[in-house]
Structures are given as C-alpha cells and as structure tokens.
Amino acid sequence: MLIHYLDDFLGGDKDTTAANALLQLFIELMQELKVPLAHEKTEGPTEVLVFLVFHDQFWLTNDGAELYTDSAGGNGLGFGIYFRGHWACARWPESWEKEDRAFPKASTGSGRGTPSRPAPSLGNLQKRADTLLRCSLADNTRRTYTTALNAFQAFLAKYNLKQNMPIPAPYLVWFIAYCFENNCAANTIKTYVAGLNYIHKINGFQDIHSMFVVNGLLEGCVRAKGHSRDARRPITKSILTEIIAALPSVCYNEFEAKVFKAIFSMAYFGLFRISELVATTLSGSSNQIKRKDVAITTNEQFMSVTLRIHKTSQHGPPITLKLPREKTHPCPVLAMLEYLSLKPAGTSAFSHSNGLPVTRQQVTAVLNKCLTRAGHSTQNFKTHSFRIGRATDLAIRGVQKTDIMKLGRWSSQAYKKYIRV
Structure with missing residues (x-):
C-alpha cells in the first residue's frame, strides 16, 4: 500500500520485513525516476509515524486549533494531549527506558545542548515574513482592505486600465471620483483609499495620504455628501x-x-x-x-x-x-x-x-x-x-x-x- 499526501509518501504492510522491502523498492524507484528524497526525513519501518499538517494560513495559535500537549521527561513518565474536547495520555515506550534514552531537557537559552537546525531557506524566510505581516492586521481590517482592493480592481477592469504598482496618481483620482459617482459614503471611500495605501506602503511605495490631491478629494467627498447619519436602528x-x-x-x-x-x-x-x-x-x-x-x-x-x-x-x-x-x-x-x-x-x-x-x-x-x-x-x-x-x-x-x-x-x-x- 502506498499513499501520496501533499509532498509526503506513506507506505505500509503487515510486518516489518515486508514494510522494509517496500521502503527500499520505493527508494530505488525514486532514484530511477530522478526524484530527490529527503533522506534525513525518511522514517521506518515503524508502528508510529509522526508528521505535521499545516493550516493554509500557518499554525498561528493553539487556541485556534484547540490542541494542547504536555510531557514529562524521565523514566516511568509520559505525555498527555487534548484536542477539541477529547484527551489521551500514555507512558513513553518501554524500549526507551531499556535503551536508557536521554530525554530532552528544556533549553536555558545559552544554545548549549540544543540540536543544531539547518538555516531556513530565503524562500521560507519570505513566507514567514508574509505570515507576520498578515498577523499585524486584525481579521476585520484585513477583510476590509481586501474589499477595497476588489473595488479598485473592478474599477480598473471597467475602464480597461492596466494594474500598475505604484498606482499612478490619475488612477487614484479617477477611482475616488468613480466611488463618489456610485454613491459610496465618504467614510467608505476613505476606507478604500486606506486599503490601497496599506498595499502601497507594504510594498515600499509612497504613502498615498501624503499626496495633496488625494487628501483634497477625500475632504471634498465629505463636504459634498455631508456627514451622513448612521442608519442602523437600535435594538432596545x-x-x-x-x-x-x-x-x-x-x-x-x-x-x-x-x-x-x-x-x-x-x-x-x-x-x-x-x-x-x-x-x-x-x-x-x-x-x-x-x-x-x-x-x-x-x-x-x-x-x-x-x-x-x-x-x-x-x-x-x-x-x-x-x-x-x-x-x-x-x-x-x-x-x-x-x-x-x-x-x-x-x-x-x-x-x-x-x-x-x-x-x-x-x-x-x-x-x-x-x-x-x-x-x-x-x-x-x-x-x-x-x-x-x-x-x-x-x-x-x-x-x-x-x-x-x-x-x-x-x-x-x-x-x-x-x-x-
């Protein structure tokens, strides 16, 4: 049996000998096809296989996954796990005790005794940077800015304008006027511009709010429309x-x-x-x-x-x-x-x-x-x-x-x- 999951291959058989034969056959096949394998990540044959699955927006918090674990190092002790209302605990394998295996100890911060890690690739560093930037915004703010970008892209498509970065000043002027003509509230137009400004600044471009013409147009929207009253009714x-x-x-x-x-x-x-x-x-x-x-x-x-x-x-x-x-x-x-x-x-x-x-x-x-x-x-x-x-x-x-x-x-x-x- 062989299962392909994302970039992992999982295989299995009824006993250790057959499983080991399958593993060797698979490795030889990959070599013949010139498919590189990470030998340092290859495990087995084993009865327990641990692998990680990442959420599409990375694993940000244990609260979000509702997953909590704890363990105690030392012979005769073990570990516990809680996952979404279910929990389990177990002792460390007896074979570890017989091998007198050294259990990991908490790091003191000096770096001594901690296993060395290969330096992450620049691609992984960029992914981590992107994740940190996403975390810098509240969920509601991120959704609002996405709405702003979608509105701007719809405007570009309507007038067959090419999407450029940085956004040309005439595009911003026309977009604000377009929103006004479509009866957008002054605060909505300000929010749209704030969303575009975030994208501008995150890419190292000019602060849109430093442009005199943009500030003038936003002020004009407020004066022309007046301060609209919140139409939401109270639930008394x-x-x-x-x-x-x-x-x-x-x-x-x-x-x-x-x-x-x-x-x-x-x-x-x-x-x-x-x-x-x-x-x-x-x-x-x-x-x-x-x-x-x-x-x-x-x-x-x-x-x-x-x-x-x-x-x-x-x-x-x-x-x-x-x-x-x-x-x-x-x-x-x-x-x-x-x-x-x-x-x-x-x-x-x-x-x-x-x-x-x-x-x-x-x-x-x-x-x-x-x-x-x-x-x-x-x-x-x-x-x-x-x-x-x-x-x-x-x-x-x-x-x-x-x-x-x-x-x-x-x-x-x-x-x-x-x-x-």
Whole structure:
C-alpha cells in the first residue's frame, strides 16, 4: 500500500520485513525516476509515524486549533494531549527506558545542548515574513482592505486600465471620483483609499495620504455628501425581549435557542461588538472570547467577561467587564447559565452542539429571522444594533455620559453617534 499526501509518501504492510522491502523498492524507484528524497526525513519501518499538517494560513495559535500537549521527561513518565474536547495520555515506550534514552531537557537559552537546525531557506524566510505581516492586521481590517482592493480592481477592469504598482496618481483620482459617482459614503471611500495605501506602503511605495490631491478629494467627498447619519436602528430592551421570545420558533432545537439567547443578551447588556463574542468565520478566530474568559459568581448575581483583544486595544492589557443579574427578563446571567448547562466541551465561549463555533454570519441570519417573526422589518437592523440599543436605553434612563462611555468602552465623544433619542 502506498499513499501520496501533499509532498509526503506513506507506505505500509503487515510486518516489518515486508514494510522494509517496500521502503527500499520505493527508494530505488525514486532514484530511477530522478526524484530527490529527503533522506534525513525518511522514517521506518515503524508502528508510529509522526508528521505535521499545516493550516493554509500557518499554525498561528493553539487556541485556534484547540490542541494542547504536555510531557514529562524521565523514566516511568509520559505525555498527555487534548484536542477539541477529547484527551489521551500514555507512558513513553518501554524500549526507551531499556535503551536508557536521554530525554530532552528544556533549553536555558545559552544554545548549549540544543540540536543544531539547518538555516531556513530565503524562500521560507519570505513566507514567514508574509505570515507576520498578515498577523499585524486584525481579521476585520484585513477583510476590509481586501474589499477595497476588489473595488479598485473592478474599477480598473471597467475602464480597461492596466494594474500598475505604484498606482499612478490619475488612477487614484479617477477611482475616488468613480466611488463618489456610485454613491459610496465618504467614510467608505476613505476606507478604500486606506486599503490601497496599506498595499502601497507594504510594498515600499509612497504613502498615498501624503499626496495633496488625494487628501483634497477625500475632504471634498465629505463636504459634498455631508456627514451622513448612521442608519442602523437600535435594538432596545423591548425589542430584545421580542426577538428572544421568537427564538424557539426559528431555531431547530432547544440548544440553538439557548445559545442565541445568551449571545443576544450579552451583546445588549454588555454593549459588545459581535466580533468580540463569536467567530468571524467558520474556522474560528483568536479574537473572540473563550470559555475561560466567562465566569459567574457562586451566588449567580454577577458575570465577568474578560476581553483580551478588542477594537481599541489590540496589544494592551485585558479588560474585565462585570454584568449584574437583572431583576427582570431578559437577563444575561441567567441566559448564560442556561446555555452553559448544555454547552459541549471546547474552548469557544459560544458553540453549537457539535462543538463548531457560532459565527457572526449565523448570528445575523438568526437575528433577521427573529425580527421577522416578531413583526419587525429587518432593514437597518444589524448586529451592532444591540450596542446602539443599550446606549440609547441608558441615555433615556438618564445615565451619566461618563458612565455610558465607561460601559461601552468609548474613550471619545463617538458614543453620541450611538444614541438614538
């Protein structure tokens, strides 16, 4: 038997002799075909083969893969592994003890005793540099810049313009005017230019924002269109109550109703951005809260939520928010307790019964179904409407603006844009 997986070849047979014969036959065949093999990576025959599989965007965090391992060196000891709700442990092979094999020890940083590694190729260094640059951007920012690039490429295609780097100044002028003519908001045009500017600077080209004509055009867009009001409508406490009541009718089982009830309640009462609570893609994201970030006091009167990464602080210290138990329904503490009593094992704070993380797209889809079921139009209701609604309700109740800013983690007067009074 021979299996070809990416650039690896895996072979096997019923016993060691036959497996060894197969291995030698394969090596001779590769030599005859002049296919180079990495002999230092060739293993076997063996009953256990260890190999690495890399994600298409590289292995960035253990949290993303939900894989954790630990080991203890020394005779009679072993190792343990946890992977997505499953765990296992075992002792080191007895043959290692009989061989008096030396177990690796932790490096002290001096470089002594550590095995030498061949220097990575320049190609691998470039790949690593590309990965680090991708990590420098938040997921949402990367998606926004990709949208900007797609819009610019669509503009080039429409006018049969050749894509050049650096971008010629006339192309930028025409692109901004094109976006304006297509009724793009002034802020959207600014975002598109910021995306193109990132690509420019990352390639060592001129800062687009240093161009007088570009800044003039962007300012002109603002003055010509005026400051457009945010059209997103607030999900107030009364609307929140209605959409939560609709959940059993739109969700296909009790568990799904519980998880979305907890998400909706927490998004409203905690003034959370939805990307802080759930994954932005099905593959998961390292930015949303984890199960370990949510704690409920023993008397069930308060819930603390720790944000390790958020919009206004990508690298700062974590912040912990404290949500009290509400005297009436809906209540974020009770909703979370109900959900946690059914939650499967896993690191994500919010996941489906099969362990997969809940995504922002799924929250949007369920929200729209609930709004329709409750008799509301879905127009202008977004996931950010929870944050807008809570800020509005607090202002109507007469809560001081400094307290609203603290609860919503606003450090400027931007909070005023969220209040619909």
